[in-house]
Amino acid sequence: MAPFPVYPVDTGSVSSYFSSFPVRSCEFSALPTIQKALDETIYSCTTPGSRERKKAVYRHSNPAGNIFGLSLALCEADRISYVVKLIEFLCIVDDAMEDLPFEEACIEHSILRQALHESYDDDRYGGQAVDLMKNFLRELRKELVSLGDLSTSLLLKTLDTSLRDRDSDDSEFTTLAEYIPYRKTNFDYDFVCQLLCWAMNIPLAVQNDPLARAYEHIIGVIVGLSNDYFSWEMERQQTTDRVRNAVPVLMKEHSVSEVQAKLMLKEVIVEEERKARKLKSDITSQSVKDEDLARYVSGMELFAAGYSFWCATCPRYHRPQKEENPVELNAEFSIAVEV
Template structure:
């Protein structure tokens, strides 16, 4: 049974096609306070990065901190370490969206090396990125000290995710796209955070056993992110569009509205698959306590991501935000 979270009332939403549960951490106010303090302490006031972060964490109600929603059963101290870690990852992700790909790949490799002590003697640039590398090393050490086994799992998933943009290409089919999209959306990284933050240690056999379900959640998250972010991405000039709406428009010569409706339909069908698989897993005998808690929290994470994406200004009002002109 959950012990750190409470349910979020979603009955007020004007429309909601998700049947996944939404819960939030009991310490949501403290988590929001810590998040904003970290943003102000690590980013120059008025800078583009500072405005991006504040906009990302703008809330439209008391139950809108993305961390308190996503890892609703996390230990609070671990949650704060995760927030430090994820804010650095998000800063890197902003770089890869804005910088030329070759520069992004170079910085990606430096960030990857920062996960390992053997590269700690590597020189770092005397700039904001160098400072992030130093902070990344410090957070790595603190997370590893708390749970070394869980950190190795995070390390492995980060190895897979950090260079993911180098695998983008012209997709032959939606199925081929979604096979990478479930990784690109960060599902394996984020679910390793669930286990680390809750002290859940699954065996290798258990991780293999749950993989099909985790992948199904990842496909749903990728489709959901595509659907929610399309309004934000549709006018952005880029040569690396990662969105199933764009793919369907291009591959099948569909008008935008038809492609959006098609993605929504596929998303609803995928959600049904996730819920069916979850029910089947819960019905199985012999699952460990950690496995059952993990299955529950995969649902909470997916439901929370939908809820936040539906209401966050980042997606709900994307065209109103220009980081170069933001107040």
């Protein structure tokens, strides 16, 4: 099935968006599909009035655009709902785990992973924090398996690995080079790449191409560090035993102030985008053009652009949510309003 129609997004009036990547959105046509998938995920994985539900609703209150409309421009229309459900699920898992002590978070991730294995289908123990999420993931796994697609089975295996590894390191990183591999893992990046490839109906073998791997790595650095750049003001106020952000890493590595570290981080992102543009140009100008590879690279660029634009504009990062002023979903699930 073809992707939803896309349109260019005017980013010129958003001073905080410094990316050189063009932004495209499929929101005008895809929003009903996106909203339905979000509705099912948020209501299934959270309880009314809970911190996780408040944060999920606030995440989608960006008047500049829906995060999935902005980042899934080349995904096929009949697969977008699965992408939305899986990524929103992982966001809710993040919200549930971030305040748990490290060892407890590792245990909860292990319990959650049982939902991906048929042998645990009769095990209804939901741990301390993941009961609803485990039930949701179990049912979603069954639905995906019923598609009868070999690539879907591989996708679920990658998700299992991602849940195992995503919050399994409590190290204090002293250099950006040490931190970047962790940042990609904590972003579920290998899974996200495979999910986008699957959603664009591109053979997963394309990811084995060395050029695809190199491009994936650069985009992973861009999206992970862009998130860090824009989310730092929110994260610096959180009470947790493991702050995971490039800003304090750069402060420690170079003995600089917070302001200087953010400027350095921005420079790193801009340089990685330069590398991405160069590599994309090399890929698309090959004498024997690989259409699947070129489409995958274009989809990854649009994913990075849309995600970075969302990070640059979302209330979640620029007006941190007040817990005492929750926003609840209404009957029509109108979450795309300013709060």
